[in-house]
Amino acid sequence: xxxxxxxxxxxxxxxxAFLTIWVVCTFTFFLIKLMPGDPLETAYENLLxxxxxPQQARALTASIYGFMPxxxxxxxxxxxxxxxxxxxxGTSITAEGIPVSRELGSAVSWTVGLVLAGxxxxxxLGVVLGVIAAIxxxxxxxxxxxxxxxxxxxxxxxxxxxxxxxxxxxxxPLFSTGPVDGxxxxxxxxxxxxxxxxxxxxxxxxxxxxxxxxxxxxxxSSVVSVMGDDFILAAEVRGLxxxxxxxxxxxxxxxxxxxxxxxxxxxxxxxxxFIENAFNYPGMGQLLISSVGQRDYPVMNGAFLxxxxxxxxxxxxxxxxxxxxDPRVRRGGERI
Amino acid sequence: MLSNTAHHTxxxxxxxxxxxxxxxxxxxxxxxxxxxxxxxxxxxxxxGCGGSASAGASSRTFTTIDENQSINVNAxxxxxxxxxxxxxxxxxxxxxxxxxxxxxxxxxxxxxxxxWNLSADGHxxxxxxxxxxxxxxxxxxxxxxxxxxxxxSIANGTSAMTAKTAxxxxxxxxxxxxxxxxxxxxxxxxxxxxxxxxWNAKIPKNFWNEVSLETSATATEAQxxxxxxxxxxxxxxxxxxxxxxxxxxxxxxxxRVNPSEAILAKNPNFFDxxxxxxxxxxxxxxxxxxxxxxxxxxxxxDVAPYTATSASMLKSILAVxxxxxxxxxxxxxxxxxxNQNVKPFDNVWVRRxxxxxxxxxxxxxxxxxxxxxxxxxxxxxxxxxxxxxxxGAHLNDYAYSPSKAAECFSKAGLKKVDGIWxxxxxxxxxxxxxxxxxxxxxxxxxxxxxxxxxxxxxSSQLNTSADYATYLSDLAQGKFPxxxxxxxxxxxxxxxxxxVYGTSNGWTASGSGAVHSAAGKNGNWMASxxxxxxxxxxxxxxxxxxxxxxxxxxxxxxxxxxxAGLTNDQLPIFQIWDYKNLQFVNTSRFSNFPKNDxxxxxxxxxxxxxxxxxxxK
Numbered sequence: 032x033x034x035x036x037x038x039x040x041x042x043x044x045x046x047x048a049f050l051t052i053w054v055v056c057t058f059t060f061f062l063i064k065l066m067p068g069d070p071l072e073t074a075y076e077n078l079l080x081x082x083x084x085p086q087q088a089r090a091l092t093a094s095i096y097g098f099m100p101x102x103x104x105x106x107x108x109x110x111x112x113x114x115x116x117x118x119x120x121g122t123s124i125t126a127e128g129i130p131v132s133r134e135l136g137s138a139v140s141w142t143v144g145l146v147l148a149g150x151x152x153x154x155x156l157g158v159v160l161g162v163i164a165a166i167x168x169x170x171x172x173x174x175x176x177x178x179x180x181x182x183x184x185x186x187x188x189x190x191x192x193x194x195x196x197x198x199x200x201x202x203x204p205l206f207s208t209g210p211v212d213g214x215x216x217x218x219x220x221x222x223x224x225x226x227x228x229x230x231x232x233x234x235x236x237x238x239x240x241x242x243x244x245x246x247x248x249x250x251x252s253s254v255v256s257v258m259g260d261d262f263i264l265a266a267e268v269r270g271l272x273x274x275x276x277x278x279x280x281x282x283x284x285x286x287x288x289x290x291x292x293x294x295x296x297x298x299x300x301x302x303x304x305f306i307e308n309a310f311n312y313p314g315m316g317q318l319l320i321s322s323v324g325q326r327d328y329p330v331m332n333g334a335f336l337x338x339x340x341x342x343x344x345x346x347x348x349x350x351x352x353x354x355x356x357d358p359r360v361r362r363g364g365e366r367i
Numbered sequence: 368m369l370s371n372t373a374h375h376t377x378x379x380x381x382x383x384x385x386x387x388x389x390x391x392x393x394x395x396x397x398x399x400x401x402x403x404x405x406x407x408x409x410x411x412x413x414x415g416c417g418g419s420a421s422a423g424a425s426s427r428t429f430t431t432i433d434e435n436q437s438i439n440v441n442a443x444x445x446x447x448x449x450x451x452x453x454x455x456x457x458x459x460x461x462x463x464x465x466x467x468x469x470x471x472x473x474x475x476x477x478x479x480x481x482x483w484n485l486s487a488d489g490h491x492x493x494x495x496x497x498x499x500x501x502x503x504x505x506x507x508x509x510x511x512x513x514x515x516x517x518x519x520s521i522a523n524g525t526s527a528m529t530a531k532t533a534x535x536x537x538x539x540x541x542x543x544x545x546x547x548x549x550x551x552x553x554x555x556x557x558x559x560x561x562x563x564x565x566w567n568a569k570i571p572k573n574f575w576n577e578v579s580l581e582t583s584a585t586a587t588e589a590q591x592x593x594x595x596x597x598x599x600x601x602x603x604x605x606x607x608x609x610x611x612x613x614x615x616x617x618x619x620x621x622x623r624v625n626p627s628e629a630i631l632a633k634n635p636n637f638f639d640x641x642x643x644x645x646x647x648x649x650x651x652x653x654x655x656x657x658x659x660x661x662x663x664x665x666x667x668x669d670v671a672p673y674t675a676t677s678a679s680m681l682k683s684i685l686a687v688x689x690x691x692x693x694x695x696x697x698x699x700x701x702x703x704x705x706n707q708n709v710k711p712f713d714n715v716w717v718r719r720x721x722x723x724x725x726x727x728x729x730x731x732x733x734x735x736x737x738x739x740x741x742x743x744x745x746x747x748x749x750x751x752x753x754x755x756x757x758x759g760a761h762l763n764d765y766a767y768s769p770s771k772a773a774e775c776f777s778k779a780g781l782k783k784v785d786g787i788w789x790x791x792x793x794x795x796x797x798x799x800x801x802x803x804x805x806x807x808x809x810x811x812x813x814x815x816x817x818x819x820x821x822x823x824x825x826s827s828q829l830n831t832s833a834d835y836a837t838y839l840s841d842l843a844q845g846k847f848p849x850x851x852x853x854x855x856x857x858x859x860x861x862x863x864x865x866x867v868y869g870t871s872n873g874w875t876a877s878g879s880g881a882v883h884s885a886a887g888k889n890g891n892w893m894a895s896x897x898x899x900x901x902x903x904x905x906x907x908x909x910x911x912x913x914x915x916x917x918x919x920x921x922x923x924x925x926x927x928x929x930x931a932g933l934t935n936d937q938l939p940i941f942q943i944w945d946y947k948n949l950q951f952v953n954t955s956r957f958s959n960f961p962k963n964d965x966x967x968x969x970x971x972x973x974x975x976x977x978x979x980x981x982x983x984k
Binding site for chain 1: 428435439440441442443447448449450465467523524525526550553554599603606607623624625626627628629630647649651652653654655657658661664665699834835836837839840841843853856859861862865869870876969
């Protein structure tokens, strides 16, 4: 019975997810097409700046035109859906002939590692320091951590990134921007891996430093709230060890953060525009910005679709995993 | 290479984000987190292992950026793909390099082509290939390679030609159309040379027949249309093709690409490899001016192209050991363009009044103090080109004069009421100026200009479009009464006047003349009248500008003088400043860079190397 209820719930959730993806997909398809600006005109002007004559520039932009979708808007939408069903995201307009899936794949491979490291680091940092801030809230340490969390939470990502870039790559060049030292032979070898990691430190740190404040404050608030619950008082009265009580507190206090974390992992496919821009990191954020600037419609559609699917899947996972983590949550009418 | 690609591209496929704000260091303490500290400590150790392209690489590694070509790991090695991993002057070679001469558009420096002869009628050019030119795989560059190269060029829109090889190192090219000699010569000599060993297998067997058919006098319209479609289809198909490994006839060949860098190694088979000092070139990717400034301030770049830079940022960059600048002529001017379809900008006295009210020197100082010079006057061309054509011409310099501005507004029938100029229907004269987001020099200068206008009693504000693509789209739809416009794109006067009397002003090239479209149609947003009175006669400026494509000598000079005089008199545009081609060089690792005003500055540093510059210190 419970299994049937769970299956029914899963099926409903999946259907809802597909519907949401389709709606967002459709909405972004038409919204992108409504954007003012023309990739041909932008490319034409750029070619004139490079010294081409008007005729040469027109001829070269004609090659881009060959990759522009044609037909009425509805026809284009129909073609787009048919291609999607076959797993085809189309080809880029500005990077002529290159499949969108390849462009997205390259960008995602850089984004996932970076943002995942940033998200997990900020979550871990936020949780640990949030707990300390809650438990020591009446001390200078607790107050200090709260202020630190508030201040860092208020610093925008791009400011944090620029601070790190200015200090650690320019003033004191301990690090380099970019994803890796290109002179090294790519592959699973020590120098290349070390270079990858060292180049990821600053952007991941920027991400972590600008977002762990939110986790810290949320965790602190959650811990303080749980600490005031009756069952904690009961545990203390029963004489349970501090360690055991702390486990109860942590288990319950971390629940709100779990949803936030799961959704963050979904959003990570969107990359971080500011951080990638500051560190010249070739992730989804950069790809999205450049495709918007050049009106590369297929790449934009592909990127938005990927982000949508990631967030929806993350949301679904959060819902499903929450039932496993929190025994108080039941489906099918059961109650504790 | 014009100086403004870094200003505007996105090119690189990439949009430059301009910022005059110098984000200087803010003294803050980083969070004392043990995790972050551990990460930093580990990273410091690791960075010692990893190294960076500039710090750890050979001392004969030349590091720069290519503002015309973005770096894309998925891109093919194909010169006709917008994001191709081919870089002009390094692994992308032309038959010859343009000298960007103002007086002689046919001035080219030999490269893969050692010499060429243009027939008297300008229809045939015989090209002699350097017998020492070779590919990176050791094979010689032959006339077959040039023929394949011409095929790709035609497939990508170049006017139809017929190519006949005459031996291994000679090829004769005849144009199938009736283009002007200099245009035809340019089309041939700027052909990018590609290896026939790869491309011949991709070019359709009947390609050259189709090219002939397309312009044949005896073919039917249906046949011509089919031939054009087939050529276009091949052009589309081939842009995604390319050899797996780079086969280069340039001084370098591509060895590796990652998202941040393209690495090229010296090609020992290059015909003049003894002149090439660097053993490796690293082309770094960038996404904004900020990124380039970061590279410059950390001393990573040996050469950087023109980059819009504020005075304070320039100072910071030049404070770095080894950094200095070289300056060349730029054939780009920043101007205001009027939409004469919007009243009262159809009245020349209003346009003249606006011109007199603007202090160009101040606007230039505020907007482009490091790489701009206030325009002497408005002619549609930069000052250097004016010097060639307009000696002795009597032109109005529109020097800043609020009193003359007032005179002009009065002549336009405007009345000043309570300090505000009002049109005949009583509304305040409003001059709102449009700029594109990201163009920080336009934004800054625009603010200065609106202040000047407000000071003389004209209502004025600066409006910003979300991005350049939106700006161009709205501009073409005639949405802005006054907007910033890049003008004077030379060096040839024909190109310059296409910016004033071309598509944007209603004239579309047709044969050797031009066809005019009404205001608002076919991209006509400037909406100048089709005929203007000048010097006692009625002229069609678009037709006249189109003739510059075919005329030479005294006829050309005479036409240029007329167009310059008309532009100066009628002010369809008003030039604010001429850009300077300001580039950065670093003399820590290499020396012997081209001097100021050298023609080489219009080309990439790879070309400089081929002419003996950039030597090991």
